[in-house]
Amino acid sequence: MPERSQPSPRARSPYALAWRKLRRHTLSIYGGVILAFLYLLMLLADFVSPYAYFEGAKDKNYFWPTIVHWRDDQGHWTRPYIRNGYRLTDADFREHYVEGRPGNAALIAERLGLAPEEVDTATYPIRLLARRGASRKLFGLFDSRLRLFGVETASDRAATRGDAATDAPEARNPPMLYLLGADHLGRDIFSRLLYGSRVSLTIGIVAVLISFAIGMIVGGISGYFSGTTDVVIQRICEMMMMVPGFYLLLALRSSFDAARLSSTQIYFAVVIILSFIGWAGMARTIRGMVLGVSTSEYVLAARALGASHARVILRHVLPGTMSFAIVSATLAIPAGMLGESGLSFLGLGIQDPEASWGNMLQQSMNIVNIRHYPWLLAPGALIFVSVVAFQFLGDGLRDAFDPRTIVGGKRKER
């Protein structure tokens, strides 16, 4: 029995090659890491967010980001805690954030017309695994009041013990942990960003998946059959591409009556609209690629072996366009995200109280708001970060799938 020879170097699959190149592309790895982090937060939104997306404190609209203390009054390190905040207006009608500490109690009580003992001067530690708020289905699985971190008020602790609500000063003006400030209804922007990512981060992907599925099938059919089918389909695509996109979008959206739809239905309406607009361009490009492939030998061979047209298109023709599709999908997702945020920004997308980054930005249409409450811009920054991350990733993927590049992302000079 001959000795087993050294295994010959196996040919790597195109995907493995691409992965090897992608790993060297620093920016796209950064992009991918950022995205992975954002998507992880999205999946855990229910757990990570300290508040529910609809939970607000009525006296704390547009409230400042809460100061988190790491040292106690004696200057010793301690576990992080916050104090309740009060909004005081001075003689010039400027608003000031005043913490409810014993030294400020008299001032707060005087300005707000409270009894001194009504001012909340307690410290509230930020607990890991806090039990607070109303119970909800965590991850859609089990009822729980557990949140990753948060501030437990007396009524939360009472609810945990199963007692009735207390009448402490904090019950009327609960201390809120606003990591990124509050919106116009006193809701925590950080929590809403997390909940909003469920819409904003998925809607682009879903829309792109749908439009690419349509685009690839239509483009595949068009390029594979050519002739009259091709002409007809291409004219339809041209028409779709020519219809002024945004008006079509608006018109379609207005034909779904927002008042009569649930938030899920609106979500899918937006998805359908976005994919409806996007598929034609994809179909055209795929058709161009398929046109070249469909006369190649392996397709003819597949036909000669008796494969049906559908099988040939799906199993032999379209996989050749897959790498291109992946790259342009990665680059199309941010466009979908921007489309959604634009729609929501105009008030046509996801409706309040459901959160999406676009509809959270609606508040910033009012410039006065931003001047006083710049934290309202946070969703815009997040849109920016995730779109950049997608673009970096897409850029890396493009280079990775491009056979002309060498490992490291640079193109080979001919």
Next chain:
Amino acid sequence: MRAYIIRRLLISIPLVFLMTFVIFAVINTDPQSALDRFILNPNISFQVIEQVKERTGFYDAMPVRYMKWLGGVFFDIRLGRERRSLASFADARQFPEQFAVESALPVAAELGILDAAHPTLSLADVPNAAALLAAAAPRASSWHVVLDVLDLPAAADAPPPRATLSLAVAGREAPIETTLDLNAPGEVTVRLAAAALREAGMPAPTPAGLAVRLEGGGRAAVRRVAAGLDQYAIVRPERRRPYLSIAFPSASAALALRSPGSPHLTHRLKRTDWNPRGRPVGVTDGGDTVLSADSFRCLSLEVGNPDAAPAAYELRLAGGEPDAPRTVTRRFTLAARERARREFPLHELAADGLNLDLVREIEFAALDTSRLAVYRLDLVVDGPPVTIGWVPNFGRSHDNVPVMDKLAGRIRNTVLLVVCAMLLTWAVALPAGVIAAVRQYGLSDKLLSFLTFIGMALPSFFLAVLVRYLLQEAADPDSALSFLPSLPDSGRTSINFDSMNPWRQTVDLVRHAIAPTLVLALGGMAGMQRVMRGTMLETQRQQFIVTARAKGLSERTVIYKHALRNAITPFVAGFGSILPGLIGGSLFIEMVFNYPGVGQMMYPAVLNRDLNLVMADTLIAALLLVVGNLIGDILLAIVDPRVSYA
């Protein structure tokens, strides 16, 4: 080449139709909802809704509607005789606005000063005011006197002065009186309800019987006496107090109203001049009432005794233009309050010396047991049988303004914005792309890549919001950013634009356009820079560049004469593609900067399904698109000798 252009144009005709049809179909999916905002608005009468329905072809099938729209746009054909409206019931849309605005009719700025020496002011002493007030008196629901308390008695313990407003009413012994204590200086309004009187069957108070008396010292000025109109009647004229409003095209026309066989009818005709402050021009007891058009432009008619409401009225117009009386539509609708209609044939409307034959439709409504009202009257003249207009007639928008009028100014604004932004984009992005390509992976390339990534990832509306924020900060002297140049952050012109001289006006327009133009340009720059860099890199790898270098040409010549010339061709060809963006490309920017462009107008129009407006815009966009693509292809053939369409 010519054959190619003709062929392309021929192909594009059905394409334009299809595109417009798609939008038409989408917008028409639920025609009822387009009317919702009319139906739900209590200020809009059902007549108006019917008018809108007629105008928008609510009762037609969708393809028919589309064909009608298309016919109107391209040929403006009116089959049958065109009816030129001579006079018509005042556009009902104007009623709520016109009549709701003023509920109190100011009569005079200052009528007199009351003090210890002259404690009483009677309106009869102010002849002008009494006469003016008489006009409004019959419809007034209340009377107001506005007093300005100038000063109070010097002694602190003296009782405050009191003002008494008394209104003498015919057929009633004691005047109606209202008393008010004047405790502090400032304006005080004394109000007397007159509506209650009318309900009780009393005649309207006479303004001459109005007097104000001041007791207890101090000084007060009677600033204003006003008759308050009945709000309800005003806002919804067709419900309680409709108007027959006739706008006369020429001043010499006169209208005769006659109700044969009902001599005891009372017509109260009021001159209103499109304005509720009108005064009656005559009260008749049946028979002929002849009004000349120079005495009124608009009148209302109330019939005293509805039981004797005539089956027919005769309307005659005298004077006016000498061309031709023709058919008269003889329809006379008596609409009860429940909107049930009975129809009567109108008697022949004899044209009296003049040619107007005119009544297309009159609708009367029996409002309650005491009044009959005319609320619709159209006087029309038939024109030539078929007219064809060569100006595209896009119809009217929901608010009944010709679409062309609405669009023209907006298009101008948006084109200004977009063209400036495009030029800026090209001027910056192309050189930047070339630089990045020439120094691939160099510092400037990396910097530019970084910037373009930012540019592509910032949503345009977010960028616009940020820029507005910066501008606001710049305008605030206390802000840390006040060193930035101060520019207006919204709108197209300043408030005092009209009072500027032309030079200042131009400067003002430019200053307002800078911020939106910059934001719009930045949005496009990033993408274009990337593409330019890509094409330039692609070109630099071509054989002829190698050849050029091998020939020993300078790097400069190689880049700018050989590479750039070839890399730039797709952009030249893409020049045509900016055409469609001209009117639709800047919606978000216009929204955020509150810039009165097409997008800002089309956004609510699409949401409200303002069909004519949206379709006009779509058609223009489609034409621009088709023409733009054609121009692009022709340009490509010109700049790239390898492309030919022969």
